[in-house]
Amino acid sequence: MRHLGILALAVFILLPLVQAILLSFTATLPTDTVAEGAIGLINYRNVLAAPELRAAMVNSLIYVVLNVALCITIGLPAAYALARYRFTGDRHFLLMILVFRVTPPVVLSLPIFILFSHFALVNSPVGIALVHCLFNMPVAIWVLESFIRAVPREFDETAYLDGHSRASFFFRHLIPQIAPGIGVAAFFCFIFSWVEVVFARILTVTGGKPITMAIQAMFSFQTDIGMVMAMTCLSLVPGVAMIWFVRNHLARGFTLRA
Amino acid sequence: MRPHDNRAWFLVLPALTLLALVGALPLLAVINYGFHDIFTLSDVYWVGPQWFADILQSDRFLASLGRSLLFSTLALGIQVPLGIGVALLLLSYGKRAVWGLMLVALPLVVPWNMIPMFWLGLIEPRTGLLGPGLAAIGFDWKFTGWHTWALILVVDTWHWLGLVVVLAYAGLSAIPPAYTQAAAIDGASRWAVFRFLQLPKIAGALAIVLLLRFIDSFMIYTEAFAINAGGPDDATRFLTLELGEEIKGFSYGQAAARATLYFLIVLAVVWAFVAATREREA
Numbered sequence: 188m189r190h191l192g193i194l195a196l197a198v199f200i201l202l203p204l205v206q207a208i209l210l211s212f213t214a215t216l217p218t219d220t221v222a223e224g225a226i227g228l229i230n231y232r233n234v235l236a237a238p239e240l241r242a243a244m245v246n247s248l249i250y251v252v253l254n255v256a257l258c259i260t261i262g263l264p265a266a267y268a269l270a271r272y273r274f275t276g277d278r279h280f281l282l283m284i285l286v287f288r289v290t291p292p293v294v295l296s297l298p299i300f301i302l303f304s305h306f307a308l309v310n311s312p313v314g315i316a317l318v319h320c321l322f323n324m325p326v327a328i329w330v331l332e333s334f335i336r337a338v339p340r341e342f343d344e345t346a347y348l349d350g351h352s353r354a355s356f357f358f359r360h361l362i363p364q365i366a367p368g369i370g371v372a373a374f375f376c377f378i379f380s381w382v383e384v385v386f387a388r389i390l391t392v393t394g395g396k397p398i399t400m401a402i403q404a405m406f407s408f409q410t411d412i413g414m415v416m417a418m419t420c421l422s423l424v425p426g427v428a429m430i431w432f433v434r435n436h437l438a439r440g441f442t443l444r445a
Numbered sequence: 446m447r448p449h450d451n452r453a454w455f456l457v458l459p460a461l462t463l464l465a466l467v468g469a470l471p472l473l474a475v476i477n478y479g480f481h482d483i484f485t486l487s488d489v490y491w492v493g494p495q496w497f498a499d500i501l502q503s504d505r506f507l508a509s510l511g512r513s514l515l516f517s518t519l520a521l522g523i524q525v526p527l528g529i530g531v532a533l534l535l536l537s538y539g540k541r542a543v544w545g546l547m548l549v550a551l552p553l554v555v556p557w558n559m560i561p562m563f564w565l566g567l568i569e570p571r572t573g574l575l576g577p578g579l580a581a582i583g584f585d586w587k588f589t590g591w592h593t594w595a596l597i598l599v600v601d602t603w604h605w606l607g608l609v610v611v612l613a614y615a616g617l618s619a620i621p622p623a624y625t626q627a628a629a630i631d632g633a634s635r636w637a638v639f640r641f642l643q644l645p646k647i648a649g650a651l652a653i654v655l656l657l658r659f660i661d662s663f664m665i666y667t668e669a670f671a672i673n674a675g676g677p678d679d680a681t682r683f684l685t686l687e688l689g690e691e692i693k694g695f696s697y698g699q700a701a702a703r704a705t706l707y708f709l710i711v712l713a714v715v716w717a718f719v720a721a722t723r724e725r726e727a
Contacts (some may be wrong), residue, residue: 192534193545200548201625203563203603206574210566259560261459273449280457286715287468289656293685294711295705297697298474299467302496318467324460329653382556384667399556412566419559426554430547437546438615 205414215413230417240418243401247381248425250312250397254319254380255373258327261320262372266331267361271340284325292385295321300389310394318386323376330375334368334439335361367436374433378426398422472708476556477699496702505687513663513684516597520662524602525655528609529647533639535610535616546614549607557604561671564600586673588679597681600668605658612654616647648725656718660711 211230217223234240269277299318300309308314342364346356362369386398396404402422405415430437479497482490500506531549535542555563567573570580586596620643628638666685669675675682684707691700 189534192531193538196531196545197548199603200551200606202574203567204551206567207563209574245633257463261463264456267462268453271447272453273447274451276455278452280461284460284464284717285656285719286712287464288659289711289715290468290472291660291666291685291711292709293664293666293688293692295468295471295475296707297692297700297704298471298478302471302474317463320463321468324464328460378554382554384556384558385467394547399558402556403558415562417565419556419562422556422559423551423554429549430550430554432549434543434547437611438543438618 208420210413211416211420213413216411230413232323232415233414240401243396246312246395251377251380251424253316254323255376257316257320258323258376259369259372262324262327263331266328267335269337270332284328288322288325296385296389309390309392312388312395319380319383323379323406326375327329327372330372331368334365338364370433371436371439374429377429381426475701476705478698479705481698483697491681496699500703500706509682509684509687517659517663519598520601521658524606524609524658528606529613531610532613532617535614546611552604553607557667560600560604561668577682588677590677593681597672600664610656612650613647616650617643620646652722
Protein backbone atom coordinates (compact mmCIF):
# COMPACT_ATOMS: atom_id res chain seq x y z
CA MET A 188 0.00 0.00 0.00
CA ARG A 189 2.81 2.32 1.05
CA HIS A 190 4.87 1.38 -1.98
CA LEU A 191 1.84 1.86 -4.21
CA GLY A 192 1.55 5.46 -3.03
CA ILE A 193 5.20 6.13 -3.79
CA LEU A 194 4.84 4.47 -7.17
CA ALA A 195 1.85 6.65 -8.07
CA LEU A 196 3.78 9.72 -6.98
CA ALA A 197 6.80 8.72 -9.07
CA VAL A 198 4.62 8.18 -12.16
CA PHE A 199 2.92 11.55 -11.67
CA ILE A 200 6.22 13.43 -11.26
CA LEU A 201 8.17 11.58 -13.93
CA LEU A 202 5.58 11.25 -16.69
CA PRO A 203 6.00 14.77 -18.17
CA LEU A 204 9.76 14.46 -17.83
CA VAL A 205 9.78 11.08 -19.57
CA GLN A 206 7.72 12.54 -22.40
CA ALA A 207 10.19 15.41 -22.77
CA ILE A 208 13.22 13.13 -22.69
CA LEU A 209 11.69 10.79 -25.28
CA LEU A 210 10.93 13.73 -27.58
CA SER A 211 14.42 15.11 -27.12
CA PHE A 212 15.86 11.95 -28.64
CA THR A 213 13.36 11.92 -31.52
CA ALA A 214 13.78 13.81 -34.78
CA THR A 215 10.54 15.78 -35.10
CA LEU A 216 11.28 17.85 -38.19
CA PRO A 217 12.27 15.71 -41.19
CA THR A 218 15.32 16.87 -43.13
CA ASP A 219 17.14 15.50 -46.18
CA THR A 220 19.28 13.21 -44.10
CA VAL A 221 17.05 12.40 -41.12
CA ALA A 222 13.53 10.98 -41.32
CA GLU A 223 10.83 12.12 -38.93
CA GLY A 224 10.65 9.88 -35.89
CA ALA A 225 14.25 8.71 -36.13
CA ILE A 226 15.82 8.09 -32.72
CA GLY A 227 19.21 9.58 -31.98
CA LEU A 228 21.24 12.45 -30.66
CA ILE A 229 20.44 14.71 -33.61
CA ASN A 230 18.55 17.27 -31.46
CA TYR A 231 21.35 17.56 -28.95
CA ARG A 232 23.87 18.02 -31.76
CA ASN A 233 21.69 20.78 -33.24
CA VAL A 234 21.37 22.52 -29.89
CA LEU A 235 25.09 22.46 -29.20
CA ALA A 236 25.81 23.62 -32.74
CA ALA A 237 23.62 26.72 -32.36
CA PRO A 238 25.73 29.64 -31.09
CA GLU A 239 22.73 31.58 -29.70
CA LEU A 240 21.66 28.59 -27.60
CA ARG A 241 25.16 28.08 -26.25
CA ALA A 242 25.33 31.80 -25.43
CA ALA A 243 21.96 31.59 -23.64
CA MET A 244 23.26 28.81 -21.37
CA VAL A 245 26.30 30.92 -20.50
CA ASN A 246 24.12 34.00 -19.87
CA SER A 247 21.87 32.07 -17.52
CA LEU A 248 24.81 30.58 -15.65
CA ILE A 249 26.42 34.02 -15.22
CA TYR A 250 23.42 35.73 -13.69
CA VAL A 251 22.40 32.78 -11.55
CA VAL A 252 25.88 32.37 -10.09
CA LEU A 253 26.12 36.12 -9.57
CA ASN A 254 22.73 36.14 -7.88
CA VAL A 255 23.62 33.25 -5.57
CA ALA A 256 26.90 34.93 -4.64
CA LEU A 257 25.12 38.24 -3.92
CA CYS A 258 22.38 36.62 -1.85
CA ILE A 259 24.83 34.63 0.27
CA THR A 260 27.40 37.37 0.86
CA ILE A 261 24.80 40.03 1.65
CA GLY A 262 22.32 37.67 3.29
CA LEU A 263 24.81 36.04 5.67
CA PRO A 264 25.58 39.12 7.81
CA ALA A 265 21.87 40.00 7.91
CA ALA A 266 20.98 36.44 8.92
CA TYR A 267 23.64 36.54 11.63
CA ALA A 268 22.27 39.82 12.98
CA LEU A 269 18.72 38.43 13.06
CA ALA A 270 19.80 35.16 14.67
CA ARG A 271 21.93 36.69 17.41
CA TYR A 272 20.52 40.11 18.25
CA ARG A 273 17.34 42.00 18.78
CA PHE A 274 17.39 45.51 17.38
CA THR A 275 14.95 48.33 16.82
CA GLY A 276 12.93 47.50 13.73
CA ASP A 277 14.05 43.88 13.33
CA ARG A 278 10.45 42.70 12.99
CA HIS A 279 9.76 45.36 10.40
CA PHE A 280 12.75 44.19 8.45
CA LEU A 281 11.45 40.60 8.56
CA LEU A 282 8.03 41.79 7.44
CA MET A 283 9.61 43.75 4.59
CA ILE A 284 11.59 40.83 3.20
CA LEU A 285 8.50 38.65 3.44
CA VAL A 286 6.47 41.21 1.47
CA PHE A 287 9.16 41.46 -1.21
CA ARG A 288 9.40 37.67 -1.43
CA VAL A 289 5.72 37.34 -2.26
CA THR A 290 5.21 40.43 -4.42
CA PRO A 291 4.46 39.11 -7.91
CA PRO A 292 7.20 40.06 -10.41
CA VAL A 293 4.60 41.27 -12.89
CA VAL A 294 3.63 44.05 -10.43
CA LEU A 295 7.14 45.53 -10.45
CA SER A 296 8.28 44.66 -13.96
CA LEU A 297 7.52 48.00 -15.63
CA PRO A 298 9.30 50.42 -13.24
CA ILE A 299 12.20 48.01 -12.87
CA PHE A 300 12.64 48.07 -16.61
CA ILE A 301 12.58 51.90 -16.68
CA LEU A 302 14.91 52.17 -13.69
CA PHE A 303 17.38 49.64 -15.03
CA SER A 304 17.48 51.16 -18.49
CA HIS A 305 18.68 54.39 -16.83
CA PHE A 306 21.64 52.53 -15.41
CA ALA A 307 22.42 50.47 -18.54
CA LEU A 308 21.42 47.28 -16.72
CA VAL A 309 19.05 46.08 -19.44
CA ASN A 310 20.37 43.22 -21.60
CA SER A 311 23.00 42.58 -18.96
CA PRO A 312 23.22 39.56 -16.66
CA VAL A 313 24.04 41.94 -13.79
CA GLY A 314 20.56 43.48 -13.99
CA ILE A 315 18.82 40.12 -13.74
CA ALA A 316 21.13 39.02 -10.92
CA LEU A 317 20.24 42.19 -8.97
CA VAL A 318 16.50 42.00 -9.47
CA HIS A 319 16.33 38.29 -8.61
CA CYS A 320 17.65 39.26 -5.16
CA LEU A 321 14.15 40.57 -4.54
CA PHE A 322 12.76 37.08 -4.02
CA ASN A 323 16.02 35.19 -3.29
CA MET A 324 17.53 37.38 -0.59
CA PRO A 325 14.61 36.69 1.79
CA VAL A 326 14.91 32.94 1.23
CA ALA A 327 18.68 33.07 1.75
CA ILE A 328 18.19 35.04 4.99
CA TRP A 329 15.55 32.60 6.28
CA VAL A 330 17.64 29.50 5.53
CA LEU A 331 20.89 30.92 6.88
CA GLU A 332 19.20 32.36 9.96
CA SER A 333 17.70 29.00 10.91
CA PHE A 334 21.09 27.30 10.51
CA ILE A 335 22.91 29.99 12.53
CA ARG A 336 20.32 29.79 15.31
CA ALA A 337 20.96 26.05 15.57
CA VAL A 338 24.57 26.87 16.51
CA PRO A 339 24.80 27.61 20.27
CA ARG A 340 25.75 31.16 21.18
CA GLU A 341 28.71 29.87 23.22
CA PHE A 342 30.33 28.95 19.93
CA ASP A 343 30.57 32.66 19.00
CA GLU A 344 31.63 33.74 22.46
CA THR A 345 34.47 31.19 22.67
CA ALA A 346 35.83 32.42 19.35
CA TYR A 347 35.71 36.05 20.47
CA LEU A 348 37.40 35.12 23.76
CA ASP A 349 40.12 33.38 21.78
CA GLY A 350 40.85 36.78 20.29
CA HIS A 351 39.20 36.36 16.88
CA SER A 352 37.95 39.52 15.25
CA ARG A 353 34.41 39.47 13.87
CA ALA A 354 35.68 39.02 10.31
CA SER A 355 37.98 36.16 11.15
CA PHE A 356 35.24 34.53 13.24
CA PHE A 357 32.90 34.72 10.23
CA PHE A 358 35.31 33.15 7.79
CA ARG A 359 37.22 30.70 9.98
CA HIS A 360 34.48 29.51 12.34
CA LEU A 361 30.94 30.40 11.37
CA ILE A 362 31.04 29.65 7.64
CA PRO A 363 32.57 26.15 8.04
CA GLN A 364 30.07 25.45 10.82
CA ILE A 365 27.01 26.32 8.73
CA ALA A 366 28.35 25.08 5.38
CA PRO A 367 25.28 22.84 4.81
CA GLY A 368 23.05 25.86 5.37
CA ILE A 369 24.98 27.82 2.77
CA GLY A 370 24.49 24.87 0.43
CA VAL A 371 20.73 24.79 1.02
CA ALA A 372 20.44 28.58 0.64
CA ALA A 373 22.45 28.40 -2.58
CA PHE A 374 20.18 25.60 -3.80
CA PHE A 375 16.96 27.55 -3.31
CA CYS A 376 18.44 30.76 -4.75
CA PHE A 377 19.83 28.84 -7.70
CA ILE A 378 16.59 27.15 -8.66
CA PHE A 379 14.33 30.16 -8.12
CA SER A 380 16.63 32.29 -10.26
CA TRP A 381 17.23 29.65 -12.93
CA VAL A 382 13.53 29.05 -13.63
CA GLU A 383 12.26 32.63 -13.36
CA VAL A 384 10.85 34.08 -16.59
CA VAL A 385 9.04 37.40 -16.00
CA PHE A 386 12.02 39.56 -15.03
CA ALA A 387 14.34 37.58 -17.27
CA ARG A 388 12.08 38.39 -20.22
CA ILE A 389 11.58 42.12 -19.71
CA LEU A 390 15.23 42.78 -18.87
CA THR A 391 16.58 41.13 -22.01
CA VAL A 392 15.16 43.09 -24.92
CA THR A 393 17.76 42.64 -27.61
CA GLY A 394 20.60 40.67 -26.07
CA GLY A 395 21.83 38.66 -23.12
CA LYS A 396 18.91 36.24 -23.51
CA PRO A 397 18.79 33.62 -20.77
CA ILE A 398 18.08 29.96 -21.37
CA THR A 399 14.34 30.35 -20.67
CA MET A 400 13.93 33.01 -23.33
CA ALA A 401 16.12 31.13 -25.80
CA ILE A 402 13.75 28.18 -25.48
CA GLN A 403 10.76 30.50 -25.97
CA ALA A 404 12.36 31.90 -29.11
CA MET A 405 12.61 28.38 -30.58
CA PHE A 406 8.84 28.27 -30.97
CA SER A 407 7.92 29.45 -34.43
CA PHE A 408 5.59 28.60 -37.30
CA GLN A 409 7.37 25.31 -37.77
CA THR A 410 8.71 24.38 -34.36
CA ASP A 411 11.28 21.63 -34.03
CA ILE A 412 9.75 20.37 -30.78
CA GLY A 413 12.42 17.68 -30.42
CA MET A 414 15.10 20.33 -30.39
CA VAL A 415 13.09 22.43 -27.92
CA MET A 416 12.89 19.44 -25.61
CA ALA A 417 16.60 18.70 -26.01
CA MET A 418 17.37 22.27 -24.98
CA THR A 419 14.94 21.97 -22.06
CA CYS A 420 16.49 18.71 -20.90
CA LEU A 421 19.92 20.34 -20.99
CA SER A 422 18.52 23.25 -18.99
CA LEU A 423 17.51 20.80 -16.24
CA VAL A 424 21.04 19.45 -15.76
CA PRO A 425 22.40 22.17 -13.41
CA GLY A 426 19.25 22.07 -11.28
CA VAL A 427 19.34 18.28 -10.99
CA ALA A 428 23.02 18.50 -10.06
CA MET A 429 22.14 21.02 -7.34
CA ILE A 430 19.46 18.67 -5.97
CA TRP A 431 22.06 15.91 -5.83
CA PHE A 432 24.62 18.05 -3.98
CA VAL A 433 22.25 19.17 -1.24
CA ARG A 434 20.17 15.99 -1.01
CA ASN A 435 21.18 15.20 2.57
CA HIS A 436 20.48 18.72 3.78
CA LEU A 437 17.34 19.38 1.76
CA ALA A 438 15.21 18.13 4.64
CA ARG A 439 16.28 21.08 6.79
CA GLY A 440 14.21 23.27 4.50
CA PHE A 441 13.47 26.72 5.80
CA THR A 442 11.05 28.10 8.32
CA LEU A 443 9.72 31.55 8.51
CA ARG A 444 10.42 34.05 11.23
CA ALA A 445 7.92 36.81 11.28
CA MET B 446 17.31 35.63 25.10
CA ARG B 447 19.09 37.53 22.35
CA PRO B 448 20.70 40.79 23.51
CA HIS B 449 19.38 44.09 22.19
CA ASP B 450 22.04 45.82 20.12
CA ASN B 451 21.29 48.35 17.44
CA ARG B 452 24.75 47.97 15.93
CA ALA B 453 23.29 44.84 14.33
CA TRP B 454 21.81 47.22 11.76
CA PHE B 455 25.28 47.53 10.21
CA LEU B 456 25.08 43.83 9.33
CA VAL B 457 21.60 44.24 7.86
CA LEU B 458 22.39 47.43 5.98
CA PRO B 459 23.76 45.89 2.74
CA ALA B 460 20.66 43.70 2.34
CA LEU B 461 18.38 46.62 3.18
CA THR B 462 20.09 48.90 0.65
CA LEU B 463 19.84 46.36 -2.15
CA LEU B 464 16.18 45.62 -1.44
CA ALA B 465 15.40 49.34 -1.28
CA LEU B 466 16.93 49.81 -4.71
CA VAL B 467 15.33 46.89 -6.54
CA GLY B 468 12.14 46.68 -4.44
CA ALA B 469 11.05 49.82 -2.65
CA LEU B 470 12.03 52.30 -5.36
CA PRO B 471 10.17 50.49 -8.19
CA LEU B 472 7.21 50.04 -5.87
CA LEU B 473 6.96 53.78 -5.23
CA ALA B 474 7.22 54.36 -8.97
CA VAL B 475 4.34 51.93 -9.64
CA ILE B 476 2.12 53.67 -7.11
CA ASN B 477 2.98 57.04 -8.66
CA TYR B 478 2.27 55.81 -12.23
CA GLY B 479 -1.09 54.56 -11.01
CA PHE B 480 -2.31 58.13 -10.63
CA HIS B 481 -1.23 59.16 -14.13
CA ASP B 482 -2.25 58.63 -17.71
CA ILE B 483 0.89 57.60 -19.53
CA PHE B 484 1.06 57.94 -23.31
CA THR B 485 4.82 57.96 -23.52
CA LEU B 486 7.33 58.48 -20.73
CA SER B 487 7.52 62.20 -21.59
CA ASP B 488 3.79 62.57 -22.09
CA VAL B 489 2.22 61.96 -18.68
CA TYR B 490 -0.94 63.44 -17.20
CA TRP B 491 -2.23 63.40 -13.66
CA VAL B 492 -5.61 61.69 -13.46
CA GLY B 493 -5.89 61.15 -9.72
CA PRO B 494 -7.61 58.01 -8.46
CA GLN B 495 -9.61 57.54 -11.67
CA TRP B 496 -8.01 54.22 -12.70
CA PHE B 497 -8.54 52.80 -9.23
CA ALA B 498 -12.21 53.73 -9.30
CA ASP B 499 -12.59 52.27 -12.81
CA ILE B 500 -11.01 48.95 -11.83
CA LEU B 501 -12.83 48.55 -8.52
CA GLN B 502 -16.20 49.25 -10.14
CA SER B 503 -15.74 46.91 -13.07
CA ASP B 504 -17.50 43.56 -13.00
CA ARG B 505 -14.59 41.98 -14.82
CA PHE B 506 -12.23 42.81 -11.96
CA LEU B 507 -14.56 41.29 -9.39
CA ALA B 508 -15.06 38.20 -11.54
CA SER B 509 -11.31 37.75 -11.94
CA LEU B 510 -10.80 38.27 -8.23
CA GLY B 511 -13.36 35.56 -7.55
CA ARG B 512 -11.71 33.18 -10.00
CA SER B 513 -8.27 33.76 -8.52
CA LEU B 514 -9.60 33.20 -5.00
CA LEU B 515 -11.29 29.99 -6.07
CA PHE B 516 -8.13 28.82 -7.80
CA SER B 517 -6.00 29.50 -4.71
CA THR B 518 -8.51 27.73 -2.49
CA LEU B 519 -8.51 24.66 -4.72
CA ALA B 520 -4.73 24.68 -5.14
CA LEU B 521 -4.13 24.91 -1.38
CA GLY B 522 -6.88 22.37 -0.68
CA ILE B 523 -5.20 19.85 -2.95
CA GLN B 524 -1.50 20.57 -2.47
CA VAL B 525 -1.23 21.05 1.28
CA PRO B 526 -2.95 17.81 2.41
CA LEU B 527 -1.32 15.88 -0.43
CA GLY B 528 2.11 17.31 0.40
CA ILE B 529 1.75 16.47 4.08
CA GLY B 530 0.56 12.99 3.14
CA VAL B 531 3.57 12.41 0.92
CA ALA B 532 5.89 13.79 3.62
CA LEU B 533 4.39 11.37 6.19
CA LEU B 534 4.76 8.53 3.70
CA LEU B 535 8.41 9.43 3.06
CA LEU B 536 9.04 9.69 6.81
CA SER B 537 8.18 5.99 7.15
CA TYR B 538 11.01 5.14 4.76
CA GLY B 539 13.75 6.39 7.11
CA LYS B 540 17.00 7.17 5.36
CA ARG B 541 15.68 6.17 1.94
CA ALA B 542 13.29 9.15 2.07
CA VAL B 543 16.03 11.27 0.54
CA TRP B 544 15.29 9.66 -2.85
CA GLY B 545 11.68 10.70 -2.55
CA LEU B 546 12.69 14.26 -1.67
CA MET B 547 14.92 14.41 -4.73
CA LEU B 548 12.06 13.06 -6.84
CA VAL B 549 9.51 15.66 -5.75
CA ALA B 550 12.09 18.44 -6.02
CA LEU B 551 12.61 17.73 -9.74
CA PRO B 552 9.73 19.89 -11.04
CA LEU B 553 11.09 22.85 -9.08
CA VAL B 554 14.12 23.07 -11.37
CA VAL B 555 12.12 23.14 -14.62
CA PRO B 556 12.00 26.61 -16.25
CA TRP B 557 8.51 28.00 -15.68
CA ASN B 558 7.72 28.60 -19.30
CA MET B 559 8.50 24.96 -20.10
CA ILE B 560 6.18 23.46 -17.50
CA PRO B 561 3.02 24.13 -19.56
CA MET B 562 4.86 22.90 -22.66
CA PHE B 563 5.66 19.60 -20.95
CA TRP B 564 2.02 19.07 -20.04
CA LEU B 565 0.60 20.22 -23.34
CA GLY B 566 2.99 17.79 -25.00
CA LEU B 567 1.87 15.02 -22.67
CA ILE B 568 -1.83 15.49 -23.47
CA GLU B 569 -1.38 16.22 -27.18
CA PRO B 570 -4.15 14.04 -28.68
CA ARG B 571 -1.98 12.42 -31.37
CA THR B 572 1.54 12.19 -30.01
CA GLY B 573 1.30 12.64 -26.23
CA LEU B 574 1.76 9.72 -23.85
CA LEU B 575 -1.61 10.52 -22.25
CA GLY B 576 -3.15 12.29 -25.24
CA PRO B 577 -4.99 9.46 -27.01
CA GLY B 578 -6.45 8.14 -23.76
CA LEU B 579 -7.67 11.56 -22.66
CA ALA B 580 -9.08 12.33 -26.11
CA ALA B 581 -10.97 9.02 -26.01
CA ILE B 582 -12.77 9.98 -22.79
CA GLY B 583 -13.61 13.40 -24.21
CA PHE B 584 -11.12 15.56 -22.35
CA ASP B 585 -11.05 18.91 -24.10
CA TRP B 586 -9.00 21.53 -22.27
CA LYS B 587 -9.26 24.06 -25.04
CA PHE B 588 -13.01 24.56 -25.17
CA THR B 589 -14.42 23.19 -21.92
CA GLY B 590 -13.90 25.54 -19.02
CA TRP B 591 -13.67 23.10 -16.14
CA HIS B 592 -11.28 20.90 -18.12
CA THR B 593 -8.93 23.88 -18.43
CA TRP B 594 -9.28 24.45 -14.70
CA ALA B 595 -8.45 20.82 -13.99
CA LEU B 596 -5.42 20.96 -16.26
CA ILE B 597 -4.03 24.14 -14.67
CA LEU B 598 -4.61 22.69 -11.20
CA VAL B 599 -2.81 19.47 -12.10
CA VAL B 600 0.08 21.39 -13.65
CA ASP B 601 0.33 23.72 -10.64
CA THR B 602 0.25 20.73 -8.28
CA TRP B 603 2.96 19.00 -10.28
CA HIS B 604 5.07 22.12 -10.17
CA TRP B 605 4.77 22.98 -6.47
CA LEU B 606 4.04 19.75 -4.61
CA GLY B 607 7.79 19.37 -4.05
CA LEU B 608 8.03 22.58 -2.05
CA VAL B 609 5.17 21.50 0.24
CA VAL B 610 6.68 18.03 0.69
CA VAL B 611 10.22 19.28 1.38
CA LEU B 612 9.14 21.85 3.96
CA ALA B 613 6.57 19.54 5.61
CA TYR B 614 9.16 16.75 5.73
CA ALA B 615 11.68 19.17 7.27
CA GLY B 616 9.19 19.94 10.03
CA LEU B 617 8.20 16.31 10.60
CA SER B 618 11.71 14.91 10.68
CA ALA B 619 12.69 17.50 13.32
CA ILE B 620 10.28 15.92 15.85
CA PRO B 621 12.28 13.75 18.25
CA PRO B 622 11.28 10.07 17.81
CA ALA B 623 10.78 9.83 21.59
CA TYR B 624 7.58 11.87 21.22
CA THR B 625 5.92 9.51 18.77
CA GLN B 626 7.17 6.47 20.68
CA ALA B 627 5.65 7.81 23.88
CA ALA B 628 2.37 8.42 22.07
CA ALA B 629 2.45 4.89 20.67
CA ILE B 630 2.98 3.45 24.15
CA ASP B 631 -0.01 5.44 25.34
CA GLY B 632 -2.01 3.71 22.63
CA ALA B 633 -2.66 6.85 20.58
CA SER B 634 -4.16 6.20 17.17
CA ARG B 635 -2.30 7.17 13.99
CA TRP B 636 -4.75 10.04 13.49
CA ALA B 637 -4.36 11.25 17.10
CA VAL B 638 -0.56 11.26 16.74
CA PHE B 639 -0.87 13.35 13.62
CA ARG B 640 -3.55 15.70 14.88
CA PHE B 641 -2.22 16.40 18.37
CA LEU B 642 1.53 15.84 18.01
CA GLN B 643 2.84 16.15 14.46
CA LEU B 644 0.52 18.85 13.12
CA PRO B 645 1.18 21.34 15.95
CA LYS B 646 4.92 20.69 15.67
CA ILE B 647 5.04 21.45 11.95
CA ALA B 648 2.71 24.44 12.15
CA GLY B 649 5.66 26.82 11.82
CA ALA B 650 6.98 25.08 8.72
CA LEU B 651 3.48 24.88 7.24
CA ALA B 652 2.85 28.57 7.82
CA ILE B 653 5.39 29.61 5.22
CA VAL B 654 4.12 26.93 2.83
CA LEU B 655 0.55 28.20 3.14
CA LEU B 656 1.60 31.77 2.56
CA LEU B 657 3.93 31.09 -0.37
CA ARG B 658 1.46 28.76 -2.04
CA PHE B 659 -1.46 31.09 -1.48
CA ILE B 660 0.22 34.14 -2.99
CA ASP B 661 1.91 32.24 -5.81
CA SER B 662 -1.30 30.52 -6.88
CA PHE B 663 -3.31 33.71 -6.41
CA MET B 664 -0.88 35.45 -8.74
CA ILE B 665 -0.40 32.57 -11.20
CA TYR B 666 0.56 33.86 -14.61
CA THR B 667 3.08 31.90 -16.67
CA GLU B 668 1.27 28.56 -16.64
CA ALA B 669 -2.26 29.92 -16.91
CA PHE B 670 -1.35 32.16 -19.83
CA ALA B 671 0.54 29.48 -21.74
CA ILE B 672 -2.17 26.87 -21.32
CA ASN B 673 -5.23 28.77 -22.49
CA ALA B 674 -4.57 32.54 -22.16
CA GLY B 675 -7.62 32.95 -19.91
CA GLY B 676 -9.97 30.97 -22.09
CA PRO B 677 -12.23 29.35 -22.96
CA ASP B 678 -14.61 32.28 -22.78
CA ASP B 679 -12.71 33.94 -19.89
CA ALA B 680 -13.21 30.84 -17.72
CA THR B 681 -9.58 30.97 -16.51
CA ARG B 682 -9.06 34.72 -16.67
CA PHE B 683 -7.16 35.27 -13.42
CA LEU B 684 -6.08 38.60 -11.93
CA THR B 685 -2.59 38.57 -13.38
CA LEU B 686 -3.83 37.82 -16.89
CA GLU B 687 -5.76 41.09 -16.85
CA LEU B 688 -2.64 42.91 -15.74
CA GLY B 689 -0.61 41.24 -18.46
CA GLU B 690 -3.16 42.34 -21.07
CA GLU B 691 -2.93 45.96 -19.99
CA ILE B 692 0.87 45.97 -20.05
CA LYS B 693 0.87 44.40 -23.52
CA GLY B 694 -1.72 46.99 -24.61
CA PHE B 695 0.58 49.81 -23.42
CA SER B 696 -2.03 51.06 -20.92
CA TYR B 697 0.71 51.74 -18.42
CA GLY B 698 -1.30 54.02 -16.14
CA GLN B 699 -4.11 51.52 -15.75
CA ALA B 700 -1.62 48.66 -15.42
CA ALA B 701 0.21 50.51 -12.65
CA ALA B 702 -3.03 51.22 -10.79
CA ARG B 703 -3.96 47.55 -11.08
CA ALA B 704 -0.48 46.47 -9.96
CA THR B 705 -0.83 48.77 -6.94
CA LEU B 706 -4.15 47.17 -6.05
CA TYR B 707 -2.65 43.68 -6.35
CA PHE B 708 0.24 44.75 -4.16
CA LEU B 709 -2.20 46.02 -1.55
CA ILE B 710 -4.01 42.67 -1.62
CA VAL B 711 -0.70 40.86 -1.14
CA LEU B 712 0.25 43.25 1.66
CA ALA B 713 -3.07 42.68 3.43
CA VAL B 714 -2.69 38.90 3.20
CA VAL B 715 0.89 39.02 4.52
CA TRP B 716 -0.10 41.35 7.33
CA ALA B 717 -3.00 39.14 8.40
CA PHE B 718 -0.73 36.14 8.21
CA VAL B 719 2.03 37.70 10.30
CA ALA B 720 -0.48 38.94 12.87
CA ALA B 721 -1.88 35.40 13.15
CA THR B 722 1.61 33.88 13.45
CA ARG B 723 2.68 36.29 16.17
CA GLU B 724 -0.51 35.68 18.10
CA ARG B 725 0.08 31.94 17.98
CA GLU B 726 3.66 32.35 19.20
CA ALA B 727 2.73 34.70 22.01
